[in-house]
Amino acid sequence: MTVTSIFILIFALILVLLVTERYHRSVAALIGALLTILFGIEYGLFHLPSILDEVVSLIDVNTILLAIGVMILAEAVARTGFFEFIGLGLAKLVGGSFRRVSIILIILTVFITAFVTTITAMVIMGALTISLARRFKADPSRTIVYEAIMTNVGGLMLMISSIPNLIVASHLDLEFLEFVEISLPLALLITLASALYIFIALGRQPMSLRKIEANPWTVIEDKSTFYRAMIIFVSAIVLFIFRDFIGAPLGLIALGCAVAVLALGSKEPESIFSSIDWGTIFFLTSFYVIVGGLEKSGVLELLANGIFQISEIEPTAFPVANMWVCATASSIIDNIPITMILIPIMKYVSRFAHIPLRILGWSMVFGANLGGSLTPIGAPSCIIAVGILRREGKPISWGEWFRKCLPLVSIQLLLASFYILFLLKA
Amino acid sequence: MLKNILILYFALFLCRSIEPYLRPFLRVKVGVLVADSELIFTFISLLLLIYFGYFILIDVRFFLNLASKIVSAWLVGEEKSRVKLIAYDIAVIIALILLYELLAPLARGVQTIGEPLATAIQIGILAIGLLIVYHLAGQVYHLTKNRIERLTRNLTRRFSRKDSE
Numbered sequence: 001m002t003v004t005s006i007f008i009l010i011f012a013l014i015l016v017l018l019v020t021e022r023y024h025r026s027v028a029a030l031i032g033a034l035l036t037i038l039f040g041i042e043y044g045l046f047h048l049p050s051i052l053d054e055v056v057s058l059i060d061v062n063t064i065l066l067a068i069g070v071m072i073l074a075e076a077v078a079r080t081g082f083f084e085f086i087g088l089g090l091a092k093l094v095g096g097s098f099r100r101v102s103i104i105l106i107i108l109t110v111f112i113t114a115f116v117t118t119i120t121a122m123v124i125m126g127a128l129t130i131s132l133a134r135r136f137k138a139d140p141s142r143t144i145v146y147e148a149i150m151t152n153v154g155g156l157m158l159m160i161s162s163i164p165n166l167i168v169a170s171h172l173d174l175e176f177l178e179f180v181e182i183s184l185p186l187a188l189l190i191t192l193a194s195a196l197y198i199f200i201a202l203g204r205q206p207m208s209l210r211k212i213e214a215n216p217w218t219v220i221e222d223k224s225t226f227y228r229a230m231i232i233f234v235s236a237i238v239l240f241i242f243r244d245f246i247g248a249p250l251g252l253i254a255l256g257c258a259v260a261v262l263a264l265g266s267k268e269p270e271s272i273f274s275s276i277d278w279g280t281i282f283f284l285t286s287f288y289v290i291v292g293g294l295e296k297s298g299v300l301e302l303l304a305n306g307i308f309q310i311s312e313i314e315p316t317a318f319p320v321a322n323m324w325v326c327a328t329a330s331s332i333i334d335n336i337p338i339t340m341i342l343i344p345i346m347k348y349v350s351r352f353a354h355i356p357l358r359i360l361g362w363s364m365v366f367g368a369n370l371g372g373s374l375t376p377i378g379a380p381s382c383i384i385a386v387g388i389l390r391r392e393g394k395p396i397s398w399g400e401w402f403r404k405c406l407p408l409v410s411i412q413l414l415l416a417s418f419y420i421l422f423l424l425k426a
Numbered sequence: 427m428l429k430n431i432l433i434l435y436f437a438l439f440l441c442r443s444i445e446p447y448l449r450p451f452l453r454v455k456v457g458v459l460v461a462d463s464e465l466i467f468t469f470i471s472l473l474l475l476i477y478f479g480y481f482i483l484i485d486v487r488f489f490l491n492l493a494s495k496i497v498s499a500w501l502v503g504e505e506k507s508r509v510k511l512i513a514y515d516i517a518v519i520i521a522l523i524l525l526y527e528l529l530a531p532l533a534r535g536v537q538t539i540g541e542p543l544a545t546a547i548q549i550g551i552l553a554i555g556l557l558i559v560y561h562l563a564g565q566v567y568h569l570t571k572n573r574i575e576r577l578t579r580n581l582t583r584r585f586s587r588k589d590s591e
Contacts, residue, residue: 001527009520016517020510038528 003043007297010035014290018333021377025334026279029286036293045296058292059285062251063170067284069254070160071276074116076261077233078124079272080226081219083112087128089216098138099202102146103195105129109147110191113154114161115233117277118381121151126388141394145404146198148373148385153194153412155369156187160240160254163280164339164368170250171343172361176240182362186419190370190412197408222267229265232257284336291340300341304348311353316424318355320417322346323363327371327413331378335368359423366416373409376401427485434478441467441474494561497554508569515562519555526551 010032017028037055040046046054077083090104105125113121125147133140155162159169159179168174220226236257243250262269294300311318322342329338342364350357372379376386376398389396396404445467452463502514526548533544 001523006524006527009524013517013520013524016513016520020513020517022514022517035524039524042528042531 003039003045003297004299004302006039006043007036007294007299010039011290011294011299014337015333018337024279026282026286029283029290029337033286033289036290040293040296043297045293055289055292059288060167060170062249063166064281064285065249065251066160066166066170066254067163068276068281069251069256069258070166071117072258072272073233073236073254073261074120075272075275076258076266077229078116078120079266079268080229081221082226082230083108083116083121083124084128084219085216086112087125088219091128091132092216098133098136098143099199101132101136102129102143102202103199105132105143106146106150106198107191107195109150110154110157110187113151113381114157114187118151118155118162118379119277119384121154122148122381122384122388125151126385130388130392139394140392141389141396142202142404144385144388145396145401146194146201146408148379148382149405149408149412150191150194151381152369152372152379153187153190155372156183156190156366158184159250162335162369163284164335165365166250167336167339168343168361168365172357174358174361176243176250180241182423183365186366186416189419190415193411193415194408197411201404201408225265225267229261232261232265235260280336283334287337287340291344294341295344300344301348303341304345307345308349308352311349311355315353315355316421318349318353319359319363319420319424322360323367323416323420324413326364326367327374330368330371331374335372335379339364339368356424359420362423363420366420367413370409370412370416373405373412427482427489430478430481430485434474434482437474437478438471441471490557490560491564494557494564497557498561501554501558508565512562512565512569515558515565518558519562522551522555522558 013035014028014032017023017031018025022028023031037046037051041048041051087105087108090108091101094100094104105128109121109125112124116124126144129140129143129147133143155165157179159165159174159176165179165183169176169179236253239246239253239257240250243253246253262272266272291300310321326335326338326342343361346360346364347357349355350360373382376382376396382401386396386401445463449463452466454461454466498511498515498518501518502511505511505514529547530544533547534540536543
């Protein structure tokens with residue numbers, strides 16, 4: 001067998017394992033990385049004396065450090081009770097019907113996901129929504145489903161909002177401010193359109209309360225820790241924005257701020273370490289090795305040639321098509337491997353088809369983030385939302401999910417498609 | 427299955443053994459067609475082969491089903507969804523090919539017994555692979571059959587309703 005066929009088989013095996021979820025995704029990726037190393041040695045892609053150096057050179061350490069740093073930072077801020085504080089405060093301010101409160105909660109979900117992982121955002125917002133729904137004696141199921149969808153919109157907002165953003169930014173050398181300039185306006189536009197749709201879709205809520213009796217400050221356990229964590233968090237954002245002037249890699253900034261928050265803004269570093277999504281970190285690291293193997297064995301070039309021929313049919317529509325393919329694939333498989341596989345392929349396509357690489361990068365960011373909402377297993381936040389609803393005795397089927405989400409996600413993807421065409425023209 | 431194989435073997439052996447002795451006596455002529463003893467015994471052998479072969483095939487299928495189910499349950503584990511079973515079978519087949527590609531060169535490197543060891547590994551993996559392929563084919567067949575039956579049932583119900591209206 002040729003080296004290309006062997007690596008195609010490894011890739012196919014990993015895809016089947018990821019789709020069927022037979023193993024945890026990190027375990028599936030570790031199996032793939034191990035096979036890549038073993039066959040790499042057998043076919044002369046890696047050399048035994050320098051194997052460790054060769055394998056480590058395939059891993060993008062900057063992205064890994066950035067992901068770890070942002071996760072620690074977000075977890076520390078979330079633990080101070082900041083997001084519950086904002087949520088409760090806003091709900092108290094708005095009052096009225098559960099529909100109005102739902103819209104506020106949904107919009108807040110987008111902004112929270114801009115800073116914390118979708119899992120953390122969904123857990124916080126899910127708990128808050130259920131507690132408020134009980135006060136209103138309303139059904140929270142629709143609101144929770146829409147919150148899950150909006151966490152994926154929130155993932156578009158900033159460079160640190162989701163792992164695909166970090167990967168694309170690191171590989172295409174995108175700046176923090178570029179996300180603010182390009183991705184943030186789309187996220188806001190989609191949020192606005194989605195809020196309108198959800199407002200109509202939620203319909204009239206039977207119960208309404210004139211005033212919610214709750215003091216938001218009760219959710220803040222320790223005010224001094226809260227203030228310190230907030231100062232470090234805001235400093236991290238400022239440092240990300242002014243990274244160019246500082247000249248430091250993003251990973252280093254994120255890790256530095258994470259160390260600061262662990263030392264000053266948190267009382268329980270051990271517990272923060274245990275709640276970090278180490279599975280994602282292992283998955284990310286292993287997948288870098290798999291992608292490296294695919295690149296060295298010529299599989300990616302083969303795929304790129306195929307995709308390049310498709311791109312020649314209509315180069316203007318290609319970024320949009322790329323976004324839809326990315327979104328559809330993200331609804332079944334995790335968006336991290338899709339982004340990682342597509343980045344080197346898009347580099348080839350951009351070089352030969354003369355399509356701006358940045359546009360292709362944005363189309364991947366939009367598709368990978370938004371596509372997760374298409375199915376209940378497309379994104380971690382969707383899985384958590386389904387779990388919350390099951391615990392509340394309101395299980396949701398795949399059919400119901402499609403009925404509730406497909407129109408909204410289609411609107412979001414259509415808006416993103418027009419936005420890509422606008423970026424191409426600009 | 428063993429009984430049927432032995433009976434078939436014995437019957438074919440008997441046909442082959444007595445045919446030369448009966449050659450001078452057996453010669454049937456129907457119109458212009460002439461059938462000598464060799465042709466008659468070949469025809470009888472074929473009939474025996476079809477008759478006993480059918481029972482042997484049924485038994486082989488039974489054992490294949492059992493063996494493929496055991497191998498699949500051992501490698502894949504308990505799974506109720508047919509679609510997932512198909513995906514797992516495909517994963518196992520890919521894993522077997524990769525395992526062979528990884529182990530065969532290593533086995534060949536072993537001094538003196540290298541080549542036979544590689545062949546043994548090849549046979550072992552091929553046997554497991556064939557059983558998994560058989561299991562996979564069975565799952566695909568049942569999945570397709572169930573879907574087609576459901577579709578036919580729905581269409582028949584719809585047409586009969588239209589007719590009654």
